[in-house]
Amino acid sequence: MATLCNTSDLSFLLLLGIIIVLTQLTSQSEASSNYYISTHAVLSPSAPPLHRSPSPAPAPAPASSPASAPQPALHPLAKPMERRFLAMQGVVYCKSCNYTGVNTLLGASPLPGSVVKLQCNNTNSYLPTSITAVTDKNGYFYLEAPRTVTSYAFHKCKAYLVSSPLASCSKPSLLHGGSTGAALRPEKPIMVQNLPFMLYIVGPFAFEPQCSH
Numbered sequence: 001m002a003t004l005c006n007t008s009d010l011s012f013l014l015l016l017g018i019i020i021v022l023t024q025l026t027s028q029s030e031a032s033s034n035y036y037i038s039t040h041a042v043l044s045p046s047a048p049p050l051h052r053s054p055s056p057a058p059a060p061a062p063a064s065s066p067a068s069a070p071q072p073a074l075h076p077l078a079k080p081m082e083r084r085f086l087a088m089q090g091v092v093y094c095k096s097c098n099y100t101g102v103n104t105l106l107g108a109s110p111l112p113g114s115v116v117k118l119q120c121n122n123t124n125s126y127l128p129t130s131i132t133a134v135t136d137k138n139g140y141f142y143l144e145a146p147r148t149v150t151s152y153a154f155h156k157c158k159a160y161l162v163s164s165p166l167a168s169c170s171k172p173s174l175l176h177g178g179s180t181g182a183a184l185r186p187e188k189p190i191m192v193q194n195l196p197f198m199l200y201i202v203g204p205f206a207f208e209p210q211c212s213h
């Protein structure tokens with residue numbers, strides 16, 4: 001009987017022990033789950049930004065990468081960048097005898113009838129595209145490149161002084177690259193006969209006078 005009692009006592013104790021252990025385990029798991037939750041709650045201030053980052057990310061992305069993002073964004077507005085035909089203008093002078101060899105237009109006079117050339121290495125062929133224009137009474141010239149040349153290749157173009165109508169003022173000067181080849185400066189988009197052109201500016205150029213002194 002004592003054995004039975006002992007056995008039942010033992011089994012009771014065992015049962016009790018199991019219950020206690022189970023209870024503790026349960027409470028522990030609750031505690032740990034609480035801890036887990038609270039940890040997340042604590043971490044949440046920093047974690048949500050990570051979780052939300054997919055939505056805020058598109059916003060910071062354009063702001064943090066202005067170099068790449070605005071290009072697609074501004075694409076519809078980037079009309080100066082669109083392919084246009086190429087026009088060029090400028091003025092040609094004859095320099096003053098008072099400033100021969102000096103890079104200045106002080107005292108210079110507009111030179112009508114002088115010839116300016118636009119040359120573009122825009123093709124893969126050996127021959128560059130070349131076109132000339134003659135200045136008017138104000139020394140002003142305007143030309144349109146052949147339609148094979150577009151604004152995309154403007155950096156492959158240079159403008160040169162070619163010839164002067166005056167024997168006494170016929171040496172192309174270095175001023176603004178007139179004698180060596182001048183880079184084209186984009187001025188503004190224009191329409192010519194309903195076609196989109198980009199107008200470029202070069203110069204002003206000048207010829208050196210032959211002076212008697």
Ligand SMILES: *[C@@H]1O[C@H](CO)[C@@H](O)[C@H](O)[C@H]1NC(C)=O
Pocket residue numbers: 096097098106107108
């Ligand atoms: C050149 O200089 C002279 C004397 O300094 C002056 O009288 C003349 O007006 C000048 N000419 C030009 C074109 O500047």
Ligand SMILES: *[C@@H]1O[C@H](CO)[C@@H](O)[C@H](O)[C@H]1NC(C)=O
Pocket residue numbers: 120121128155156157158181
């Ligand atoms: C075009 O080619 C010619 C001949 O090679 C060269 O002298 C000229 O500088 C070139 N122009 C440009 C704008 O590269």
